[in-house]
Amino acid sequence: MSHQKKIWLGGVGFAIIFGLCLILPWLFNMDAQSVHLEQRLLPVSFTHLFGTDILGRSQLARILVGGKTTLGLAILAVIMTGTIGVFMGLLSGYCEGWVDSLIGWMMDTLLAFPNMILALGIAGMLGPSLHNILIAVVCVSWIGYAKLTRTLTHSLKSKSYIKIARLSGANHAQIIYRHILRQLVPYVSVLMAMDIGVMILRIAGLSFLGLGASALQPEWGMMVQESRRYMASAPWLLLVPSGVIFLTVGFANLFGEGLTERFDPRRLEL
Amino acid sequence: MSYRKQVKHLWINGIISMMAVLFGVTALVFCMSQFVRGDIAEAVVLQRGLEPIPQQIELVKEELGLNDSLPVQYVRWVSKALQGDLGTSYRTGQPVWYELWIRFDKTLALAFSSATVALLVTLFLGIGSITDRSGMIRRLCSVLIMVGISIPTFVISLGFIYLFAIRLQWVNVIHSDSLGQKILPVLTLTLAILPASLKVFQTSLDEQIKQLYVTVLKSRGYSLHHILYKDVLKASLAPWLTQFSMTLGHLLGGSVMVETIYGIGGIGQFMMSSILNRDYPVISGYVLIMGIIFVLLHQLVELISRVLYPYRYVLKRNRS
Numbered sequence: 001m002s003h004q005k006k007i008w009l010g011g012v013g014f015a016i017i018f019g020l021c022l023i024l025p026w027l028f029n030m031d032a033q034s035v036h037l038e039q040r041l042l043p044v045s046f047t048h049l050f051g052t053d054i055l056g057r058s059q060l061a062r063i064l065v066g067g068k069t070t071l072g073l074a075i076l077a078v079i080m081t082g083t084i085g086v087f088m089g090l091l092s093g094y095c096e097g098w099v100d101s102l103i104g105w106m107m108d109t110l111l112a113f114p115n116m117i118l119a120l121g122i123a124g125m126l127g128p129s130l131h132n133i134l135i136a137v138v139c140v141s142w143i144g145y146a147k148l149t150r151t152l153t154h155s156l157k158s159k160s161y162i163k164i165a166r167l168s169g170a171n172h173a174q175i176i177y178r179h180i181l182r183q184l185v186p187y188v189s190v191l192m193a194m195d196i197g198v199m200i201l202r203i204a205g206l207s208f209l210g211l212g213a214s215a216l217q218p219e220w221g222m223m224v225q226e227s228r229r230y231m232a233s234a235p236w237l238l239l240v241p242s243g244v245i246f247l248t249v250g251f252a253n254l255f256g257e258g259l260t261e262r263f264d265p266r267r268l269e270l
Numbered sequence: 271m272s273y274r275k276q277v278k279h280l281w282i283n284g285i286i287s288m289m290a291v292l293f294g295v296t297a298l299v300f301c302m303s304q305f306v307r308g309d310i311a312e313a314v315v316l317q318r319g320l321e322p323i324p325q326q327i328e329l330v331k332e333e334l335g336l337n338d339s340l341p342v343q344y345v346r347w348v349s350k351a352l353q354g355d356l357g358t359s360y361r362t363g364q365p366v367w368y369e370l371w372i373r374f375d376k377t378l379a380l381a382f383s384s385a386t387v388a389l390l391v392t393l394f395l396g397i398g399s400i401t402d403r404s405g406m407i408r409r410l411c412s413v414l415i416m417v418g419i420s421i422p423t424f425v426i427s428l429g430f431i432y433l434f435a436i437r438l439q440w441v442n443v444i445h446s447d448s449l450g451q452k453i454l455p456v457l458t459l460t461l462a463i464l465p466a467s468l469k470v471f472q473t474s475l476d477e478q479i480k481q482l483y484v485t486v487l488k489s490r491g492y493s494l495h496h497i498l499y500k501d502v503l504k505a506s507l508a509p510w511l512t513q514f515s516m517t518l519g520h521l522l523g524g525s526v527m528v529e530t531i532y533g534i535g536g537i538g539q540f541m542m543s544s545i546l547n548r549d550y551p552v553i554s555g556y557v558l559i560m561g562i563i564f565v566l567l568h569q570l571v572e573l574i575s576r577v578l579y580p581y582r583y584v585l586k587r588n589r590s
Contacts, residue, residue: 108287109294112568113561114519120526121557124545125305201422205527208424210546224424231428232436242425250420257416 006258013251014196017244018075021067030061032218041234051236053226059237063244066218070207071248073134074199080138081199082192085145086184092146093153094176103150107143115140119202123211130214133206137199144195148187156180186263194256197249204245220245277580288569295561296351300344303554310550311336313360351558357551361544366555370537377529377536381521384459388467388517391460392510396471400479400498411468418465423524427458427531455532462524463517470513474506508579515568522560 001009024030036056044051050059092103110118119136126132156162162179170178204221206212212219220241227237303310311331315322331337335346350356356366395414398407434440434454441454478484479502487497526538533539537556544552 105290105294108291109298112291112295112565113298113557114522114564116524116526117519117522117557117560117564120541120545121299121302121553124541124553125302125550127548128546197420205422205424208422209527209530209542221422221424224428228428231432235432238428238432242422242429245425246421249422250416253416253420 003258003261006254007262008258010251010253010255010258014248014255017067017248017251018071021064021071025061025064025068030058030064032057032061032065033216034058041230041237043234044236044240050240051234053234053237054230059240062218062223063220063241066220066223066241067244067248069130069217070200070204070220070245073130073203074196077134077137077141077199077203078192078195080134081141081195082145082188084138085142086149086181086188088142089146089149090153090176090180093150094157094172094180100150103146107146110140110143113140116202116205119206120209120211123206128211130207130212130217130219133203133211136206137202141195141199141202145188145191148191149184152184152187153180156183190256190259190263193259194253197252197256200245200249200252280576284569284572288565291565292562295565296348296558297344299554299558299561300347302557303347303550304340306550309548310334313548313550317360317363356555356558359544359552360549361547361552366551369540369552370556370559373535373537373540376534377522377525377538380455380459380528380534380536381518381525383456384463385518385521387456387460388463391464392467392471395468396475397498397503399472400475401494411472415465415469418461423458423462423527424531426461427454427528430454430458431531451532455528455534458532459521459524459528462528463520466520467510467513467517471506471510474509475502478502478506504578508575511571511575511578515564515571518567519564522564 025032034057036052039048039052039056040054042048042052042056048058048060050063052058053062088103088107092100113121118140122136122139123132126135156179162175165175165179204219204224207219207221208225210222210225212222223241224238224245227234227241231238311327311334312322314330314334315326320326335343338346354367358364359366359369362369395407395411399411402408431454435442441449441451479498484497484502487501488494522538525534525536526542528534529536529538530542541553541556543549544556
């Protein structure tokens with residue numbers, strides 16, 4: 001597959017899924033919480049497109065509303081990690097000296113833990129909630145951006161045009177914004193695109209383990225967890241959310257991979 | 271600088287940075303336990319069967335030294351941890367160290383067998399994608415990588431259980447000492463770590479095979495297999511080896527999920543139940559031990575890599 005195709009297929013697919021999750025519940029006033037005990041565990045049919053769960057709630061509505069939560073959190077997490085990471089990377093790359101050593105040490109420390117374990121520990125200490133999942137995931141994921149930004153800033157800083165800009169009277173803020181930050185955009189956006197899928201997996205994973213813990217707000221990972229008990233009698237409860245997670249993450253990864261091939265970091269010269 | 275001096279320099283730097291990271295790891299875990307200071311005192315009060323009124327909690331806080339300044343508390347905590355005292359589990363009343371130790375073998379066995387299977391499959395598929403002329407294996411690999419990185423571990427596990435235990439009834443996942451109960455977790459964990467390891471290995475193989483020395487050796491009449499097994503393989507395992515410590519992290523993290531789903535009874539599952547029961551000493555003890563194990567493993571891999579590929583390290587310094 002060419003990278004053009006990957007970008008289009010992945011981007012459009014992901015956008016459609018996210019768009020449906022945002023628009024449909026609002027358009028049709030779907031209620032993910034309305035309980036119909038007389039319609040428990042109905043299989044997939046035309047009236048119940050994705051079947052119903054143990055309380056007779058529509059699986060379709062829950063998937064869509066849950067998608068808003070999962071994907072919204074994932075996108076928010078990517079934006080937050082990107083911002084924090086780039087800021088830290090710029091700081092350590094541009095300032096050098098002890099600031100650089102300090103941030104470098106922080107990153108080495110955080111990298112010393114397996115990602116998932118640290119996220120689990122933080123989320124576990126803070127207590128189960130979707131907020132805390134977000135905090136935990138952001139805490140462990142910003143390092144990738146910081147490392148990239150730091151390396152790029154280092155090599156950009158030694159370029160002669162930056163020295164000339166400095167000599168012509170540009171202040172640090174101008175140099176950072178105009179000559180460094182703008183150069184970073186393609187790299188950082190590629191990394192962010194690659195990260196959306198990873199974030200969805202991490203958030204859904206932590207929530208699957210029970211760290212999201214909010215029965216009122218459906219979330220994809222939690223839905224898979226809930227379906228476990230009815231796996232033998234109601235397999236659609238397992239298959240639908242699993243399939244949706246797989247499809248969404250697949251699209252996101254395809255998009256990210258296409259972008260990586262398009263702006264191959266090794267091909268772009270610095 | 272002479273070669274010997276450079277190597278010595280690298281060693282010293284490596285040890286210093288490892289010490290700094292170990293300090294950071296303990297500091298981080300200590301900070302994490304600061305989130306829940308009040309809860310710890312309350313839990314201890316409840317454990318002693320006393321009324322959790324503010325005065326009691328304040329008393330226990332004073333007794334445990336939770337009102338001392340943070341550096342004092344940190345030093346006390348680290349010196350205790352160095353003596354193997356990570357606190358007591360609220361649930362079982364046993365030392366955290368002991369609780370983790372008796373469950374460690376199961377996690378280790380699971381991780382070790384998955385790593386072995388993943389290693390063999392990676393080697394097989396990686397070499398296959400170079401030698402196979404029809405390109406079938408290469409296509410299989412790219413599908414495997416694409417699907418593998420998009421599918422969550424818990425979906426693989428539940429899918430396996432549904433398919434093999436419920437539909438086909440080949441294995442019995444409920445009976446705890448059957449072989450099937452062990453094959454599925456190993457397979458799941460293997461699939462979870464395979465894509466990353468395969469991708470790195472394949473990329474570095476592809477890079478090596480394009481090198482000039484391969485062309486030279488080929489033109490001198492050596493067969494592709496000969497070059498592959500004698501030179502290319504060793505060279506392309508270098509980036510993979512560095513990546514392998516990351517893979518081990520995936521293994522440890524993934525094992526929490528897999529253990530919880532299949533009910534292995536290792537430390538991952540224990541950690542998960544501790545989180546859900548707010549058993550804070552276990553949580554921080556687990557994170558600390560995992561962090562330290564991971565740092566040491568990382569250093570070990572680095573060490574092996576340095577012994578096997580000294581030129582990668584020294585040349586890098588010369589260039590900069």
